[in-house]
Amino acid sequence: FFMTFTVEEGERYRVKDIAVNSSLRHFDASVLNEQITFESGDWYDAEEVTKSIDAMTNALGDLQFAFVNVRPDVKRNRDEQTIDITFVISETSRAFVELIDVRGNVRTLDKVIRREIELVESDPFNRSKLAKSEQNIKNLGYFETVTVTPLQGSAPDKTILDVEVAEQSTGELSIGAGFSTTEGPLADVSLRERNLLGKGQDLLLSGTVAGKRTEFNLAFTEPYFLDRDFSAGFDLFHMTRDFQDESSFNQRRTGGGLRFGYPLSEKWRQVLRYRLDRTEITDVSSSASAFIAGQEGDRITSSVSQRLTYDDRNSIQFPTEGLLSWLDTEFAGIGGDTDYVSGKFGSSYYYPVAEKWIFNLLGEVGGITSTGDDDIVRINDRYFLGGATLRGFESAGIGPRDLVSSDALGGNLFYRATAEMTFPLGLPEEMGIKGHGFTDIGSLWDADDSSGPGIRDENSLRGAAGIGVSWRSPLGPIRVDLSAPYLEEDYDRTEVFRFNFGTRF
Known part of the structure; x- marks a missing residue:
């Protein structure tokens, strides 16, 4: 019927x-x-x-x-x-938490789950904290399903929180392949355990080989050091980069670091770092800029840094609403032979204009200055803009440049901004295809000594606008951008087409 x-x-x-x-x-x-x-x-x-x-x-x-x-x-x-x-x-009638019962965690320790729950026994029952606790446990990524259910306790004013989880594999062995306009073809392998020994510790061993980059990393993180909401970890790395096309040299870096992070409030977090590395500038071309030729050799960097972040986005991976802000500062000169002070501040704001139409506005400024006797910031410590950071221009496509050798020299001061609208293309949502319209603006300048012959160093504004299409394909994320500069200098290197593809199996 x-x-x-x-x-x-x-x-x-x-x-x-x-x-x-x-x-x-x-x-x-x-x-x-x-x-x-x-x-x-x-x-x-x-x-x-x-x-x-x-x-x-x-x-x-x-x-x-x-x-x-x-x-x-x-x-x-x-x-x-x-x-x-x-x-x-x-x-309404009062109710208190009598007991928190955690079930289904065969491998993960009870305390790993309990520390994500924003209620403890004898607390007043609060549904918003209950929902937040359930989301906190889901965000760990250790469980296939998470259900937090309030049950009647031993008295009318008492509530039992029943926390039921289903474990899932947290070990990852991934092999990746891809291509990007900046780095060419690339492949990577990583081995990661996000819940080491059921304690919530994170261990990562990874390696990447690309046309212009080779990188190996070992990282370990303890998210609750000494059973407090205080993360601690270390990093070891070795990487090589080919900057021949941009600045006529190659770079090799080997080192490690320590990091400590702690929350200042629900949305504010502070991370402190110490880094020690050895950087080598090699294979400098015979036709390179005199400034770059003078940078050849190796040096030791010993630095401390901090990052202060504010994050109220509704999702870390695919945000549609909220604000992320960051303040980075670094001081190098605690030993070693590199001396500088640097700082960056930026914000990224997401706003849902209409259903599935998301507007993103990003801005960032930064500066670095030498504190050494020679009063020069090394080429590997300077800022570069272009490519992913300023579409419409090649990597290191704007900023100070030696017109004789065509080498990008990098700059000590920069700013950039992006306005982007993400919108549906009328296709089924499960296909994961979206359209993008954007404009990027920015500038990079101050190359210390820019008085030499053929050196151009101007703080004029650059800008480009374009459209793009992204696809969350079964083989990995793919994005294609077409852009054209509308503000440029005659010595800038522009780029119309940009393509990124990456996958993990």
């Missing part, structure tokens, strides 16, 4: 008056006005009302009001076709 549902759309109503009425003692309800996601004069939208209720409930939880109920009281005026909405806040 067939069932037919006939839906008749009624008249649309606009929101007229909005109010918040609270029965909570010693509480000013006006502080919740900023949690309301709509305004007087907007069309009534039940989904926005629900979002406002969730935002108010979370805000009240942050203000230590754990036992509250937010209910919308809607009054309709048919003559004016308007709606008055009053959010009524009242207290």
